Amino acid sequence: MGMTLTEKILARHAGLDRVEPGQIINANVDLVLANELSAAVAIGVMRGIKGADKVFDRDKIALVEDHFVPAKDAQSAKLAKLMKDFAAEQQITHFFDVGRGGIEHVVLPEEGLVAPGELIVGGDSHTCTYGALGAFATGMGSTDIAAAFVLGEVWLKVPATIKVVYDGELQPMVFAKDLMLRTVGELGIDGATYRAIEYHGSTVDNLSITGRFTMANMAIEAGAKNGIFHADEKAIAFVKERTNRPFVAERADADAVYERVIAIDASALEPQVACPHTPDNVHPISQVTREDVHVDQVFIGSCTNGYIEDLRIVAKILAGKKISPSVRVIVNPGSQKVWMQAATEGILTTLAAAGCAVNTPGCGACFGGHMGTLGDGERAISTTNRNYVGRMGSPKAEVYLASPATCAASALTGKITDPRVLELAGV
Amino acid sequence: METTLRGFVHKYGKNVDTDVIIPGKYCNIIDPVELGKHALEGLDPDYTAKMKKGDVIVADTNFGCGSSREVAPIAIKGSGTSAVIAKSFARIFYRNALNIGLPIFESPEAVDGIESGDEIELDPATGVIKNMTKGTSFKAAEFPPFMRQLIEAGGLVPYVEQRLAKRI
Numbered sequence: 198m199g200m201t202l203t204e205k206i207l208a209r210h211a212g213l214d215r216v217e218p219g220q221i222i223n224a225n226v227d228l229v230l231a232n233e234l235s236a237a238v239a240i241g242v243m244r245g246i247k248g249a250d251k252v253f254d255r256d257k258i259a260l261v262e263d264h265f266v267p268a269k270d271a272q273s274a275k276l277a278k279l280m281k282d283f284a285a286e287q288q289i290t291h292f293f294d295v296g297r298g299g300i301e302h303v304v305l306p307e308e309g310l311v312a313p314g315e316l317i318v319g320g321d322s323h324t325c326t327y328g329a330l331g332a333f334a335t336g337m338g339s340t341d342i343a344a345a346f347v348l349g350e351v352w353l354k355v356p357a358t359i360k361v362v363y364d365g366e367l368q369p370m371v372f373a374k375d376l377m378l379r380t381v382g383e384l385g386i387d388g389a390t391y392r393a394i395e396y397h398g399s400t401v402d403n404l405s406i407t408g409r410f411t412m413a414n415m416a417i418e419a420g421a422k423n424g425i426f427h428a429d430e431k432a433i434a435f436v437k438e439r440t441n442r443p444f445v446a447e448r449a450d451a452d453a454v455y456e457r458v459i460a461i462d463a464s465a466l467e468p469q470v471a472c473p474h475t476p477d478n479v480h481p482i483s484q485v486t487r488e489d490v491h492v493d494q495v496f497i498g499s500c501t502n503g504y505i506e507d508l509r510i511v512a513k514i515l516a517g518k519k520i521s522p523s524v525r526v527i528v529n530p531g532s533q534k535v536w537m538q539a540a541t542e543g544i545l546t547t548l549a550a551a552g553c554a555v556n557t558p559g560c561g562a563c564f565g566g567h568m569g570t571l572g573d574g575e576r577a578i579s580t581t582n583r584n585y586v587g588r589m590g591s592p593k594a595e596v597y598l599a600s601p602a603t604c605a606a607s608a609l610t611g612k613i614t615d616p617r618v619l620e621l622a623g624v
Numbered sequence: 625m626e627t628t629l630r631g632f633v634h635k636y637g638k639n640v641d642t643d644v645i646i647p648g649k650y651c652n653i654i655d656p657v658e659l660g661k662h663a664l665e666g667l668d669p670d671y672t673a674k675m676k677k678g679d680v681i682v683a684d685t686n687f688g689c690g691s692s693r694e695v696a697p698i699a700i701k702g703s704g705t706s707a708v709i710a711k712s713f714a715r716i717f718y719r720n721a722l723n724i725g726l727p728i729f730e731s732p733e734a735v736d737g738i739e740s741g742d743e744i745e746l747d748p749a750t751g752v753i754k755n756m757t758k759g760t761s762f763k764a765a766e767f768p769p770f771m772r773q774l775i776e777a778g779g780l781v782p783y784v785e786q787r788l789a790k791r792i
Contacts, residue, residue, distance in 0.1 A: 221770040234651050238694050241654065246781055248788045265652050273652045322692040322716060338694035338720035344784045352770070386639055387686035391715050420689060422715055475639060564648035564691070583690060585643040587666035592644070 199450025201358040202425050203393040206333040206447070210316045218357035218456070227315040227332075229345045230259045232301055232560075233266065233273075235320025236280040238339035243346055252287050253349030259291040259310055260284050261301035264560045269567040299532025299558030302326040302414065302500035306406075307534055309439030313428035313446035318345050323500050323582065325416045329409035330436060331428030331446055336417065356422045357456040358393040359384070363400035365464025370616040372510075373408030374502060374580070374600035376400065378469040379461060381418045382479030390420030392456065395449065400463035401426065406435045407506040414501045415582050418476040468615060470578075471598035474586045482603060482615045490597070490613040494577040495526040495604050496589075498556075499563045502580035503531025505538045507601040512544040514605035514619060515551040521611030526553040527562055527569045553608070565590040578607045628747050629706040629727065630756075631678035635740040638684035640667060640710075642691040642717065646699040659695050660702025677704035680746065682738050684710065688717025697721040707746050709753060709764070711735050722771060723780045729753060734762035 200208065200215060208216045210224040231239055243249055252258055260280050265273035277295075284292035291310060298304045302323050305311050313331030317324065320342040327334035337351070345351050361380060380394075394416045401409065409426050416424025426432070428446040436444065468482040497503075497511050508530060520526050528548055530536040536558055539545050545555050556562075562569025563581040571577055571594035579589065584596035599607075602616040609619070644666030646659060653659050664671040664681075681700065687710035688696060697720045700708065707727040721728045727748045734753045738744060742757040751764035767775060777783045 221768070235692070235694070237654055238698075242781065246788070247785050249784070269652075276652055276654070320692060322690065324692075336692040336716055338692050338697075338716060338723060340694060340723035340780050341719060344780055347784055348787055354768075386689055387712070387714070390686065390689075390712070417690075420686065420714060564651070565643070566648050566651070570649070583641075583643065585641040585666075585690060587647045588643045590649075592647075592666050592669075 198454055199452035201393065201453040201455065202395055202427060202447065202449040203333055203358055203423060204355060205449070206314055206316060207353065207355055216355045218355050220355045221352060222355060223350050223352055224316055225350050226318055226345055228257050228259060228310055228317045229342060230261070230301060230305065230317065230319030230321065230324060231342050232264050232321055233262050233276045233280045234264045235339045235342055236260055236283065237276040239320060239343040239346065240279060240283050242340050242343035246343065246347055249347040252346045255288050256290045257349065258289050258346060259305055260289055261293045261298050261304055262295055263298065263300050264564070265566050266295045266559060267557065297533060299535065300500045300503055300560055303503055303531030303535060306330060306410070307439065307532060309436065312436045312440060312442060312444035313432060314444050318342065318351055322417045323414050325421065325423050326410050326414040326500055328413035328416065328423050328425035329406060330432050331426060333423055333425065335423045354391070356391055356393045358395050359389055360395050360397055360455040360458045362458065362460045363398035363463045364460070365400060365462050367400060367463050367466065370602050371466050371468055372600045372602060373404050373411040375466055375469040376461070376463060377412040377415045378471050378479045378598065379466060381415060381477050382469070383459060383461070384419040386418060386475055386477045387420045389416065392421055394419065394421045394424040396424065396426045402429065405506060406431060407504040410504065411501055418582055468600060468603050468617065470603065470613065471584055473584055473595040473597065476583055476598060485613055486615055491576065491611060492524055492578045492607055492613060493575040494569065494571060495524055495608040496562050496569055496577055496579040496581065497526070497601055497604055498529030498531060499581040500531065501582045502601050503529055503535065503558070505535050507580065508535065508539050508544050510601045511605040512547045514602060514616065515608065516547050518551055518609060520552040520608045523611040524608055526608045527556060528553050529556045529562060530558050532558050562589065564588065578604050578613055580604050628745055629678065630745045631680045631706050632676065633680050633682050633738050633740055633742045633744055634671065634675060635682040635738065636667060639686045639689055640683050641689045642693050642696040645688065645696040646693065651693055651695055653695070656698050656702030659699035660704065663699040663703035663705065672703055675703065675705065678706045680744055681705055681708045682735055683708065684735060685712045687713050689714035692716045694720045694724065697724050697726040701726045709734055722775060725779055729764035731762050731764040734764065737762060
């Protein structure tokens with residue numbers, strides 16, 4: 198009996214010939230990630246572990262300041278400093294301060310810190326993003342991260358795998374985000390709990406690496422432990438441009454055992470929207486726009502959709518136009534490199550001229566931290582990944598999740614808008 | 625191992641996510657007692673005012689879904705809540721709760737057999753849940769053997785210390 202891609206990576210990192218779903222293993226990690234929030238708690242835990250003065254390998258830890266920075270207040274500054282001081286004390290190679298990094302999950306792949314077949318754990322639930330490059334990557338809490346800092350290994354329960362097969366060509370103005378929202382809608386927010394999602398099919402083969410980041414990123418929105426793609430030529434080229442570290446791009450066996458197989462017809466898909474207040478409350482946009490759904494804020498960014506490709510789509514839609522007077526649009530390029538590329542291409546100017554506020558990279562608005570927090574009774578459409586009650590600020594606010602194109606179209610009209618309508622209108 | 629826990633029940637629905645357990649704006653707090661003042665604020669702003677030390681949260685499926693923020697179980701524990709009983713837990717929350725020593729019980733039958741305001745008694749060692757108000761009793765799902773070892777070792781930190789000691 199063969200193994201799934203997740204099982205193969207886990208077996209190799211546990212020094213075993215094979216593993217079975219449900220089995221508990223001790224696996225070596227290739228990289229441990231934390232941000233200033235998860236690190237602050239993890240560092241405290243590590244200080245309390247007897248005999249743990251040093252991290253296991255200063256080259257295999259990545260620390261990224263991204264949640265409450267540039268520091269929103271003195272308390273946030275304290276946490277940022279705590280992680281910075283720890284990085285200096287432990288001589289951490291991969292420490293990213295404000296202005297040199299950005300959102301952790303955008304930064305790590307672009308810095309060549311993620312490669313196919315690697316095992317990565319992070320103190321952030323969206324660590325699963327790295328599955329886009331064929332890595333096993335999962336989010337954990339701070340105590341687990343502290344243990345990984347010290348041991349360089351983690352205990353894991355081998356997840357059963359759900360195979361999702363996407364076939365057909367995406368229609369214009371339909372993107373990876375729409376595919377993934379549909380997938381979360383099909384699975385439900387606990388539909389993949391304790392499971393791996395393995396993405397297959399011609400549609401995802403044709404997706405860009407950015408599109409795969411978007412899809413792997415939201416595996417956690419179905420409760421999954423990880424979401425993973427096979428590293429094809431595109432993925433291998435992406436990684437080789439950024440690192441010369443050797444890696445193993447393995448494939449699931451032909452006779453691998455999947456708990457479930459789900460097929461999604463991509464050619465029939467229209468843009469999708471997750472309505473308040475769960476990411477699985479997903480509807481085709483034609484249903485959502487039957488009535489006018491006015492929005493107060495449009496947010497473009499996050500580890501889901503803060504990539505240069507996303508900003509290009511938004512700039513194309515907004516170029517030479519003005520956003521609706523009734524909305525504010527906040528754009529957070531995902532990383533310093535994305536910000537610089539967008540500046541070079543004139544995208545930042547295009548967006549600013551349309552009336553958008555362009556922020557420095559960070560996670561703030563997405564989780565209701567700062568720099569775009571919603572007030573009572575406000576409604577937003579956002580390219581982010583979660584829309585739980587209070588996610589972006591007030592518990593009396595509403596968040597709709599959609600693709601960058603749908604968000605940009607909505608910015609022009611001030612209400613949730615099908616981007617295909619703009620396409621037909623020659624926008 | 626903890627001794628018996630006793631308290632009154634506050635019951636909620638399914639998919640109680642980490643954003644309502646501890647809203648993002650409080651995630652720059654690390655003091656458990658301070659965090660505890662905001663436990664469940666996004667779901668039930670009155671929770672910390674009406675709960676008493678030792679009270680128990682009871683919820684439907686997928687408790688703790690969403691973020692990996694360890695401050696979610698820390699806030700619940702910091703509020704004085706003694707345990708959470710749910711039909712099922714989200715994966716990361718489950719790990720975090722065990723790691724920080726917040727007792728959790730998985731039992732669909734208990735959740736269906738307990739209402740808000742009931743007084744219950746819990747034994748973390750055996751998983752027995754007694755509804756003192758209704759005179760009924762339930763048994764939570766057993767922890768898998770590896771997790772039982774972790775709990776018996778006193779949590780993840782002593783386990784890490786044991787593994788470190790073996791390397792020297």
